[in-house]
Amino acid sequence: MRRLFALIALLPACVAAPDAPVGRPEVLGPEALPDLDPADDVVEYALEAEREPVELLPGVTTGMWTYNKMSPGPLLQANVGDLVRVHFTNNLDEPTTVHWHGMRIPAAMDGVVHGSVVAVEPGETFTYEFIAPEAGTFWYHPHVRAAYQVEAGLYGTFVVHEPEALRPDVDQDRLFVLDDIRLDDDGSISPHSTSGMDVMMGRAGNVLLVNGSSEAPRVDMVPGSVERWRLVNTANARTMKLRFPRLQVREIGGDGGLWPQDWTRTIDELVLPVGARAELEVRLAPGEDHGDLTQVVLVSNGNGGAMEDEVQGVRVRAPSQTLEPRGAAGYTADPVVVMPDADLDSPATHSIAFGGYTDNGQTILTMNGLAWPDFEDWSVQRGELVVFDVTNELMMEHPFHLHGQWFSVLSRDGDEAPELGLRDTVLVGGNETVRVASTFDNPGMWMVHCHILEHAEAGMMSMVEVVE
Numbered sequence: 001m002r003r004l005f006a007l008i009a010l011l012p013a014c015v016a017a018p019d020a021p022v023g024r025p026e027v028l029g030p031e032a033l034p035d036l037d038p039a040d041d042v043v044e045y046a047l048e049a050e051r052e053p054v055e056l057l058p059g060v061t062t063g064m065w066t067y068n069k070m071s072p073g074p075l076l077q078a079n080v081g082d083l084v085r086v087h088f089t090n091n092l093d094e095p096t097t098v099h100w101h102g103m104r105i106p107a108a109m110d111g112v113v114h115g116s117v118v119a120v121e122p123g124e125t126f127t128y129e130f131i132a133p134e135a136g137t138f139w140y141h142p143h144v145r146a147a148y149q150v151e152a153g154l155y156g157t158f159v160v161h162e163p164e165a166l167r168p169d170v171d172q173d174r175l176f177v178l179d180d181i182r183l184d185d186d187g188s189i190s191p192h193s194t195s196g197m198d199v200m201m202g203r204a205g206n207v208l209l210v211n212g213s214s215e216a217p218r219v220d221m222v223p224g225s226v227e228r229w230r231l232v233n234t235a236n237a238r239t240m241k242l243r244f245p246r247l248q249v250r251e252i253g254g255d256g257g258l259w260p261q262d263w264t265r266t267i268d269e270l271v272l273p274v275g276a277r278a279e280l281e282v283r284l285a286p287g288e289d290h291g292d293l294t295q296v297v298l299v300s301n302g303n304g305g306a307m308e309d310e311v312q313g314v315r316v317r318a319p320s321q322t323l324e325p326r327g328a329a330g331y332t333a334d335p336v337v338v339m340p341d342a343d344l345d346s347p348a349t350h351s352i353a354f355g356g357y358t359d360n361g362q363t364i365l366t367m368n369g370l371a372w373p374d375f376e377d378w379s380v381q382r383g384e385l386v387v388f389d390v391t392n393e394l395m396m397e398h399p400f401h402l403h404g405q406w407f408s409v410l411s412r413d414g415d416e417a418p419e420l421g422l423r424d425t426v427l428v429g430g431n432e433t434v435r436v437a438s439t440f441d442n443p444g445m446w447m448v449h450c451h452i453l454e455h456a457e458a459g460m461m462s463m464v465e466v467v468e
């Protein structure tokens, strides 16, 4: 039972996949959706948004909005380069869309309602079609009234597999979706607030979920074995701080997929902002009989203050019978990752400021002074290297998210940033400036926004046009 009864809101079951698709390794975690197209290089899925009671707390059902009656929704998979076709049907009573977070696909398929792209109305079906351009761990969610729809349960994962030669040699590939949700005592989702601290800080849940369960999933690992773990943070607002007691963990990739060997590093702690993903190589040392992934959360200290507490996220146990590890090598591939040609000293040519003000008691959050649906006129040439600053004029943090492109993180307040590789999401701390670089190689109109969904809906969204 991982309910956070005493959570300070102001501060911020593993199901085996059915038969693994041909040519794609099995990923354990959310249930995999069957591919309807027998061709090797085409995947076709039927996805349906509908209401469904889901058991989040043991013995208690919550009326959720689901994809295919599941929350998280089913795991979609493709090999890099595959044609992906998703027939999406909206059986809710309000419009929605599907946004493919992190996937650099055509703007018309990105699920953002703008220009000629309209929402999928109740009862309608829309087919999303694109080539899976890069390998990595991605997720999908609505981009309409997202603070409400994502909290209600509309989120799922999409794994695009690397070519065989670049895949880690592991005993198991697992996916953990980390989320929180705010439930009332009867198990129903607490009403949303459009003012006060929920808008200022984002909506924090009082129940932690891993793969849709409030019970920490249990994983059996043979001592001496090695696994690939993919982590996704789908919470509305909660930055996840993770620790890995008694496990040996190497960070091997992030939003933009797996890294060259040079960049991989041993970690015992990880900060995962909302929207972001992590790729980990996880070992249970020989002779060790258990380990954990823990989530560091704030709880009351009983005196009106707050303290950090570690809550089990994933429990790792060695099976009781003695088993020999297979001797898998782990992650030994060394892919070439083309990074934007910029470094710590590169000057910024554009700046985006997160700000806000109060108007008649209503909190309005802005980007460069404008609140969505108003946004600044910002365009770049396709393929142009742009170094830009993301500046936070407020004290609360904002996870900056760019659609359709990836960027590298150059610096934080002028100092080298710890984030490696290509990203689509980066956390900007209170009153901090993060400098990033992108080559903007995907044409179209693209969202740029804070991924705290309450902030986005209070105005913190903008667009950039990448001009051919």
Ligand SMILES: [Cu+2]
Pocket (backbone or CB within 6 Å): 397, 398, 399, 450, 451, 452, 455, 456, 460
């Ligand atoms: Cu924000």
